[in-house]
Amino acid sequence: MSDFMSRASLAGAVDLSSLRKPDPIASAAQVNKQPPADLVKVPDLVALGTESNIKNFVTISGVVxxxxxxxxxxxxxxxALSDKLEAAVRSLDGKMFLLKVDTQAALSVAQAFGVKEVPSVxxxxxxxxxPLFEGDQPEETVQTVLDRLLQVASENGVAGQLAISADFEAPTLEDLPPRHKAAYDAIDAGNYSEAVAQYEAALNENPADSVAKAGLAQSRLLLRTDGVDFEKTLASVPSSFEETILKADVCVAVGHAAQGYQAILTRFAGAEKDERDALRKHLLELFEVSQPDAPELTQARRALALLLY
Incomplete structure (x- = not known):
């Protein structure tokens, strides 16, 4: 499994929800506000997303x-849903971009988002x-969701404009330090052990490099979960230290961070001293993968502190 967000935005995947859950778009209000972006030229308002090009669309998401x-x-x-989404996005005249991800051809991208049902949006x-919704939805529902999405995006400074043009500049990420770039390229190639080595070298050169620290945690997580049967692991009930660690890793990798943290905390409560220390260290490393202000991270830190003292 390859988590492109560890390369492009260090954002971490999130669980997908159904429309029955209240106002899922409101969670976007936590995004920092920035001034609206200028007009950006693109070859089209719809594109096919793959692991190799996804970082470009992360950049576009700062514009619309x-x-x-x-x-x-x-x-x-x-x-049927794809047709509705494309028609709705094109009718918005550049205020939104549609990225289509084939879950069969780009399985790792779907896994990174924790997609459980197809279609998912x-x-x-x-x-x-x-997270927006799973399954096909009526046109009226789709339009309501997109209207709300535009509103929240605007409130958070994402109210730019895209224009279709043959003369466009591909969006790029900021230049990375050499070690970071090498790690990025290694992850892009699926060589997670090399990414780990590059981030470790970056930390040896600069122990205060917080981005390298987060990247190292992400790369180690990718390495530990590479080739793992995610569906089987997510459905499992761990009964050993190793099974607990694997369950926690997979939960975090697909965006179920709270469940991953809880798996370790539950075992921690009844573990012996040596195992408790190993569980604590692993949990702290998983914390590095999360957004610093994520509520589940705050709750897990508090729970760990109570168990320690």
Missing amino acids: PVLIDFFASDLEQSR VAMIKGQPI
């Missing part, structure tokens, strides 16, 4: 909200994923 359609072309309801504002 990016709608992500996780689809499967062999499912009739998925094709997620949005991005400034690189932060926002």
